[in-house]
Amino acid sequence: MQQCDTLILPGWCIPVEPDSQVLTDHAVAIDxxxxxxxLPARTARQTYKPGSVIDRPGHVLIPGLINAHTxxxxxxxxxxxxxxxxxxxxxxxxxxxxxxxVSAEMVRDGTRHAIAEMLLGGTTCFSDQxxxxxxVAETAAAMHVxxxxxxxxxxxxxxxxxxxxxxxxxxxxxVHDRYAEHALISSCxxxxxxxxxxxxxxxxxxxxxxxxxxxxxxxxxxxxAEIAASLKSTGLRPLERLSALGLVNSSLLxxxxxxxxxxxxxxxxxxxxSIAHCPRSNLKLASGIAPxxxxxxxxxxxxxxxxxxxxxxxxxxxxxxxxxxLLAKAIAQDATVVPAALALRMATMGGATxxxxxxxVGSIEKGKWADLTCVDLQHFRSLPLYDPLSxxxxxxxxxxxxxxxxxGRHLVENAELTQVDRNEVLARTSEWQRRIAxxxxxxxxxxxx
Amino acid sequence: MQQCDTLILPGWCIPVEPDSQVLTDHAVAIDxxxxxxxLPARTARQTYKPGSVIDRPGHVLIPGLINAHTxxxxxxxxxxxxxxxxxxxxxxxxxxxxxxxVSAEMVRDGTRHAIAEMLLGGTTCFSDQxxxxxxVAETAAAMHVxxxxxxxxxxxxxxxxxxxxxxxxxxxxxVHDRYAEHALISSCxxxxxxxxxxxxxxxxxxxxxxxxxxxxxxxxxxxxAEIAASLKSTGLRPLERLSALGLVNSSLLxxxxxxxxxxxxxxxxxxxxSIAHCPRSNLKLASGIAPxxxxxxxxxxxxxxxxxxxxxxxxxxxxxxxxxxLLAKAIAQDATVVPAALALRMATMGGATxxxxxxxVGSIEKGKWADLTCVDLQHFRSLPLYDPLSxxxxxxxxxxxxxxxxxGRHLVENAELTQVDRNEVLARTSEWQRRIAxxxxxxxxxxxx
Numbered sequence: 001m002q003q004c005d006t007l008i009l010p011g012w013c014i015p016v017e018p019d020s021q022v023l024t025d026h027a028v029a030i031d032x033x034x035x036x037x038x039l040p041a042r043t044a045r046q047t048y049k050p051g052s053v054i055d056r057p058g059h060v061l062i063p064g065l066i067n068a069h070t071x072x073x074x075x076x077x078x079x080x081x082x083x084x085x086x087x088x089x090x091x092x093x094x095x096x097x098x099x100x101x102v103s104a105e106m107v108r109d110g111t112r113h114a115i116a117e118m119l120l121g122g123t124t125c126f127s128d129q130x131x132x133x134x135x136v137a138e139t140a141a142a143m144h145v146x147x148x149x150x151x152x153x154x155x156x157x158x159x160x161x162x163x164x165x166x167x168x169x170x171x172x173x174x175v176h177d178r179y180a181e182h183a184l185i186s187s188c189x190x191x192x193x194x195x196x197x198x199x200x201x202x203x204x205x206x207x208x209x210x211x212x213x214x215x216x217x218x219x220x221x222x223x224x225a226e227i228a229a230s231l232k233s234t235g236l237r238p239l240e241r242l243s244a245l246g247l248v249n250s251s252l253l254x255x256x257x258x259x260x261x262x263x264x265x266x267x268x269x270x271x272x273x274s275i276a277h278c279p280r281s282n283l284k285l286a287s288g289i290a291p292x293x294x295x296x297x298x299x300x301x302x303x304x305x306x307x308x309x310x311x312x313x314x315x316x317x318x319x320x321x322x323x324x325x326l327l328a329k330a331i332a333q334d335a336t337v338v339p340a341a342l343a344l345r346m347a348t349m350g351g352a353t354x355x356x357x358x359x360x361v362g363s364i365e366k367g368k369w370a371d372l373t374c375v376d377l378q379h380f381r382s383l384p385l386y387d388p389l390s391x392x393x394x395x396x397x398x399x400x401x402x403x404x405x406x407x408g409r410h411l412v413e414n415a416e417l418t419q420v421d422r423n424e425v426l427a428r429t430s431e432w433q434r435r436i437a438x439x440x441x442x443x444x445x446x447x448x449x
Numbered sequence: 450m451q452q453c454d455t456l457i458l459p460g461w462c463i464p465v466e467p468d469s470q471v472l473t474d475h476a477v478a479i480d481x482x483x484x485x486x487x488l489p490a491r492t493a494r495q496t497y498k499p500g501s502v503i504d505r506p507g508h509v510l511i512p513g514l515i516n517a518h519t520x521x522x523x524x525x526x527x528x529x530x531x532x533x534x535x536x537x538x539x540x541x542x543x544x545x546x547x548x549x550x551v552s553a554e555m556v557r558d559g560t561r562h563a564i565a566e567m568l569l570g571g572t573t574c575f576s577d578q579x580x581x582x583x584x585v586a587e588t589a590a591a592m593h594v595x596x597x598x599x600x601x602x603x604x605x606x607x608x609x610x611x612x613x614x615x616x617x618x619x620x621x622x623x624v625h626d627r628y629a630e631h632a633l634i635s636s637c638x639x640x641x642x643x644x645x646x647x648x649x650x651x652x653x654x655x656x657x658x659x660x661x662x663x664x665x666x667x668x669x670x671x672x673x674a675e676i677a678a679s680l681k682s683t684g685l686r687p688l689e690r691l692s693a694l695g696l697v698n699s700s701l702l703x704x705x706x707x708x709x710x711x712x713x714x715x716x717x718x719x720x721x722x723s724i725a726h727c728p729r730s731n732l733k734l735a736s737g738i739a740p741x742x743x744x745x746x747x748x749x750x751x752x753x754x755x756x757x758x759x760x761x762x763x764x765x766x767x768x769x770x771x772x773x774x775l776l777a778k779a780i781a782q783d784a785t786v787v788p789a790a791l792a793l794r795m796a797t798m799g800g801a802t803x804x805x806x807x808x809x810v811g812s813i814e815k816g817k818w819a820d821l822t823c824v825d826l827q828h829f830r831s832l833p834l835y836d837p838l839s840x841x842x843x844x845x846x847x848x849x850x851x852x853x854x855x856x857g858r859h860l861v862e863n864a865e866l867t868q869v870d871r872n873e874v875l876a877r878t879s880e881w882q883r884r885i886a887x888x889x890x891x892x893x894x895x896x897x898x
Binding site for chain 1: 737
């Protein structure tokens with residue numbers, strides 16, 4: 001008998017690699033944070049002497065979901081600015097409230113809330129893009145979740161840094177250097193969008209990204225307005241400008257990519273650029289609907305992101321999987337595109353590939369980190385059960401998540417956080433709500449006087 | 450002090466009438482199944498001597514949600530035929546499985562499952578369209594939920610009836626006459642679609658609907674293929690044909706209405722026809738995306754439907770509200786259309802109007818039936834809380850439903866069914882799963898031999 005830390009025995013296991021496979025009566029053995037075996041349950045019981053056995057009949061075990069794009073701390077602005085178009089949403093509501101409230105304390109509290117919410121919804125890894133990335137990294141590491149922490153790069157002064165150069169220097173010192181060897185935290189540069197970074201800023205960014213060998217993520221081709229503004233100010237479409245600046249390569253993660261023409265699809269595919277598709281945010285801000293089936297056919301790797309809670313308004317990858325699959329069908333006028341298996345792949349391996357983590361997470365394979373999510377299918381909304389994969393994507397919801405492990409650590413058990421005091425997190429959120437809401441009411445009164 | 454059965458004290462109350470109102474610290478008094486008062490909590494405590502007090506701080510009370518279109522019994526086929534286009538979905542999967550399995554027993558069990566699922570998700574009323582409508586009516590009445598039971602009208606023989614005339618006669622006897630005076634059950638005729646009923650069938654249907662003063666609901670302009678087929682066989686678009694047959698009037702409920710041109714929008718608006726918008730089903734079957742903002746501007750009353758669980762795959766009006774609001778914005782390229790208040794209105798008053806029940810349900814107003822849903826907003830995904838209406842639509846999910854009342858009866862309490870044995874319902878569902886799955890496997894084996 002071999003020793004192992006944990007043996008999980010789910011009703012079904014969907015490893016994602018190989019594609020579309022649904023294993024019945026299989027076990028996953030975990031040791032030292034990694035998956036050491038995927039094998040028939042009967043054999044597993046004869047082979048392993050586990051520290052603990054997690055029996056989950058009627059549940060399906062999947063790779064931990066990967067949120068390829070969010071602004072975690074913005075959970076504190078959830079519902080603060082709804083039913084507004086992107087430009088007004090940003091300029092009239094989000095930027096002013098950020099200017100007033102963003103601080104290390106706010107980022108810590110907002111990120112904690114976001115991580116708790118994501119864990120309870122089966123998300124084990126997120127790619128973040130927000131001010132005070134050193135606080136995001138610290139918070140994620142303390143809560144033992146996986147994160148790619150993006151250092152925002154913006155020309156103008158923000159509550160965190162004074163210029164693009166300042167952003168890059170701080171990101172390098174505070175995030176990259178400190179977490180270079182960390183098992184859970186990786187870092188990247190995250191220029192906000194083409195209109196907030198100068199050519200010189202991008203040039204500097206490229207050199208540093210190359211030196212440090214880190215990835216770059218940027219909001220790109222999110223709206224027609226963004227493309228039109230770029231054409232007007234530079235004569236180039238945003239992707240064209242990035243390309244001219246030498247940034248279009250396999251380290252690039254295009255966030256949104258709603259509007260791409262055929263040549264641009266080919267270009268991204270050839271350069272092995274990934275897209276972080278954020279379907280619900282794109283709908284809510286009326287940015288458009290990305291023709292995902294065409295991107296898939298074109299060979300682009302697609303990952304899924306929730307975007308921030310101020311434009312979604314939940315950090316729920318079950319919602320994104322469903323929305324991505326359903327929207328793709330309607331836009332392609334073909335109900336067979338983006339089937340359940342592909343939607344799940346986008347939320348797992350697609351995300352891992354987009355974040356440069358495909359060797360370590362994204363599927364249930366021997367040798368990878370044990371980032372796992374177990375979903376209870378014995379609910380009214382997912383019964384009867386003819387096909388666990390289909391039911392997982394089209395019927396189940398994040399409320400059915402029962403267990404979550406990150407690098408083998410059991411962070412959610414019986415749908416409750418094991419290592420975080422939910423009341424303490426929510427008390428901090430309430431305090432921020434009180435501050436932000438009262439200040440907003442005050443300002444409204446001032447304006448009325 | 451006045452007597453009343455129940456006094457509900459939610460943190461917030463959104464009555465829907467008047468529009469967009471959010472009441473803080475208000476109470477709703479219920480007596481004899483009806484809402485007898487909506488008033489400030491403090492006054493309520495001084496005025497009423499209730500049989501029971503339901504204290505729900507941090508929760509929002511809304512009108513019970515109305516599912517304007519479903520095929521309840523089809524929950525037993527949930528996930529049985531995914532990732533297929535409408536025509537193949539119907540002809541290769543759904544119709545054969547229906548031919549084999551539909552029976553009074555199957556409709557009773559499937560409808561029970563659907564009602565349990567809908568109640569737990571805050572839905573208090575549904576409009577159904579399926580075989581054995583007498584069983585649907587009996588089941589809904591026994592479970593004390595509100596239902597408009599549609600008698601299917603189809604020319605060809607089905608497991609339930611032999612012809613359109615047979616359908617009409619049975620619907621009249623078994624459903625309409627029996628439930629004519631029932632407080633919860635109403636009835637209507639539900640021709641499946643224009644291609645399954647002859648002109649003679651429609652003529653007979655019109656006479657009987659007029660005589661009985663019942664409404665008519667029909668799948669109409671769901672897909673471009675349906676419109677093309679109608680043009681080919683009759684030279685008329687489906688709506689044109691119905692119009693020529695005298696069926697386009699305020700008793701008509703157009704189910705889907707995905708593809709309507711400007712003249713058709715005007716026609717429906719002028720005739721005060723309602724639409725049952727089923728956005729998730731339309732996406733999943735790749736039928737298209739209805740331009741709802743144009744319908745709203747055109748003055749058409751919009752209700753929301755889940756359609757059956759075989760094409761959605763959950764009976765969740767929170768999902769439909771969110772999807773309706775988000776999709777409308779993207780299609781109109783305007784993030785301000787279908788704001789939260791309108792999405793909630795579609796799922797409540799819009800539904801009540803579509804089903805001819807607007808005088809009795811759809812809003813929290815004195816004199817209406819106490820069909821109510823209470824939603825717990827103290828969840829990670831709906832905090833912080835700046836605007837309960839926005840949070841309800843854009844962030845909350847059906848899993849946050851805490852209480853449901855229909856005509857004053859407390860059917861869901863602490864997110865659990867009070868009058869239905871959940872295990873007994875799910876055991877029946879499992880039995881159907883076993884039968885249907887084994888027969889399918891058998892047939893597959895036969896084909897392979």
